Amino acid sequence: MSEILKYISRTWNIKKLVAILSMFILFLTSGFPLFAQQQRFPKPEFESGYTQPVTSMPEARSDFFAIFDVLVLIVALSLISWLILKKRSRRGVLAVSVFSILYFGFFREGCICSVGSLQNVTLALFQPEYSIPISALAFFVIPLVYTLFFGRTFCAGVCPLGAIQDVLLLRPVTMKRWLQKVLGLIPYIYLGLSVLYAATATDFIICRYDPFVGIYRFDATFFMFAIGAIFLLLSIYVARPYCRFFCPYGVLLNWMSRFSKHHLTITPNKCIQCRLCEDSCPLGAINKPVPVKVMEDRQSATKRFISLSLIIPLLMVLGGWTLSNFHENLAKVNPKVRLANELMSFKPDVMLPSVEIEAFKSAGTPLTELYSQAAIIIEQFYIGAWILGAFLGLVFGLTLSSLSVFKYREDYTPDKGECVSCARCLKYCPVEK
Incomplete structure (x- = not known):
């Protein structure tokens, strides 16, 4: 190479x-689309007047x-x-x-x-x-x-x-x-x-x-x-x-x-x-020289390390606990959880069924099975919310520490x-x- x-x-x-x-x-742009079009089968025709909708995703490509x-x-x-x-x-x-x-x-x-x-x-x-x-x-x-x-x-x-x-x-x-x-x-x-x-x-x-x-x-x-x-x-x-x-x-x-x-x-x-080059980077990604006099002494650096060692774990626990309290709200994005919530609040006497409810009933799936699947998904979101919150707490703590750490740099x-x-x-x- x-x-x-x-x-x-x-x-x-x-x-x-x-x-x-x-x-x-x-x-x-000129040759490949023409080749790809020649390889496709003609689209089926429907006598019912059905119009094929425009797909939001590009068609699958061949292995080549x-x-x-x-x-x-x-x-x-x-x-x-x-x-x-x-x-x-x-x-x-x-x-x-x-x-x-x-x-x-x-x-x-x-x-x-x-x-x-x-x-x-x-x-x-x-x-x-x-x-x-x-x-x-x-x-x-x-x-x-x-x-x-x-x-x-x-x-x-x-x-x-x-x-x-x-x-x-x-x-x-x-x-x-x-x-x-x-x-x-x-x-x-x-x-x-x-x-x-x-x-x-x-x-x-x-x-x-x-x-x-x-x-x-x-x-x-x-x-x-x-x-x-x-x-x-x-x-x-x-x-x-x-x-x-x-x-x-x-x-x-x-x-x-x-x-x-x-x-x-x-x-x-x-x-x-x-x-x-000092101000040449539009992203602000250039580290400027740091003289020795700006650096912390060993005693201050040790105290800072101990403080961060205590604060970051607390931030991780706090972040995990906070986000876990919102796990049900996060889980509502899931279509099965959303459908389960909709069915639980559905009142057939005063409400018209939505398209999703009608599709579910026509499929013949037992309601208990849907509720069981939704409960499993909500539990997954609870665990995931804890992990995500702890991760964000760690990131926040490390970001705070990076703002106050000075490394000696000549160039x-x-x-x-x-x-x-x-x-x-x-x-x-x-x-x-």
């Missing part, structure tokens, strides 16, 4: 890259196209990792971003999505009868593996959700660090809820409330189109608002990136303390967890290789 990358670096340039990507996109999508993902990740770490090219990142928007976004209609595949993996772990598609598993695992070695290069320009926000960033504004930390708690809540609802086979809330998929498919409801438009407008001024303050998959990438062996560096050689370095490897800071550094 290293020899291939060296050969590419000697023979390719960015103009050739853009030209090849453009030809590749043109080939995909699923494997092809995985190969495109690997090539895109390899290419952008080389452009960031070796070529150090912001233009290259933009080229891959445009390709991802066109291919993974508009052509593939935002599916399969690595962000949404988190729910497929969760469902497969907790529901043995569910068989996860190999492409969904690949889209979940492969970006995490690349992140472990090369940092968040997937976020840089391969993810169509992040790419479209990054391209629109024109007038970035800085945010207070405390505000970023507070808003940064939302993805952990979103992650916990998405895992809880997927584990109980209730719903895929990430896909349901994805603000960009409806735009990529040109079939968004007015509400979701408005949400997506708000995010895109915010992206002009606030760097990647969805990625930073909502994306649950970004939490996992953040964790993996902290252990990355090869990560983007602002300068290719020793930092000369010119301070030109300007990217925060491995928060940095999305967009390469915007590279052009500010005057140091050459």
